[in-house]
Amino acid sequence: MKTILNTLYVQTQGSYLRLDHETLKLEVEKELKFQIPLHHLGGIVAFGNVLLSPFLIHKCAEDGRNLIWLTEYGRYKARLAGSTTGNVLLRRCQHQAVDSPESTLAIARYMVAGKLQNARSIVMRAAREAKDKTDKDILSKTAQIHAESIQNTETASDLDKLRGIEGYAAKAYFGSFTQMIRQNRIAFTFTERTKNPPRDPINALLSFVYTLLTNECISACESIGLDPQMGFLHALRPGKPSLALDLMEELRSPLADRLVLTLINRGQIKPEDFTERPGGAIYLSEDGRKTILAEYQKRKQEEITHPIVGSKIPLGLIPHVQARLLARHLRGDVPSYQPFILRG
């Protein structure tokens, strides 16, 4: 079984990362700040002006270590892709499944159902904990919509209908997102999902955490040998990691949204952690990003019992486990893809 390795996040501008024997050295203005044996690292995420030595990049490519470049504000720019590896036979099964409308619909159906189920749990939990009656009612209504939508996925006759069901539930979900916030609701109000750029603090938080999660889903696909661009639920488009986005759907609520809510509700993220840029875009400050990254890493280490695998695994490994379950289905070892469902 794969173990969860740590990820190094570097956001100090002007940092230089280099390889020294089997270790990584982090230098800022020629001064050594940190040294770590490479075997602790599963990936490196570099924000903005961070320089990496060619030898370090080569080493990462050889070992299949993830290397991701984001802008200073956390927008995805590039990733390191080593030579094509993995199982060509598995990829062929994947492509064949994408070509078959029945297989595609069957897989997408489970993905949407999983997503809605997880979204429903988070809404229901918020409803249970809500003190205000109006909040409780709105959240219960959203949970109800999700329950109905889950049933509707069973009878959706094609992919477009399925996407319609998902969209309808998502609208209700984000429509009641504000009701799940218990702290500082004046600063943290959510009206609609805005991205590229995010236009309010909650959207900035969501976009940032989704970026981290997307990258992990891409890595999961690649490490299992699946093509991250060949998705089922998401349409194929050049440069779009459709399969990674597919895998992510069911993980959004439990891994990303819940983290964002916790950060706000516990007061770990404050209105001061955001800056407004010309044009109304809202970005996270360096400290804000640091808080999120620390909390995200901690959350990845939390162990849960996976309902299908049956054993205890850290939350951070779920993308890998799900990619593996999908691979098993594509190979024909199991009759269907089983989404990850987090218990209440």
Added chain:
Amino acid sequence: MDILVTYDVNTETKEGRSRLRKVATVCKNYGQRVQFSVFECRVNEMQYETFQAQLVKIIDKQKDSIRFYRLPSPREKYVQSFGVDDYTDFDQPLIF
């Protein structure tokens, strides 16, 4: 698992000093220096084997010595430290 590595390398000759440097480099590849000739390393079984083999190959068995101690886990419970302590837990969030 956590391993504590301590060594004594005879540095009277030039070769000895060179062995000392090599030993330290290999130790750095697997862990971190907690005192001058003491390293703490978190490795899996396979890495441990390679690590030991590499070190044993470097030393002069007539003059030097290396000791490996397996630390009971969790480390926080069994390792107490006083005075200067620069130990970094590499499993904690790494954000710079």
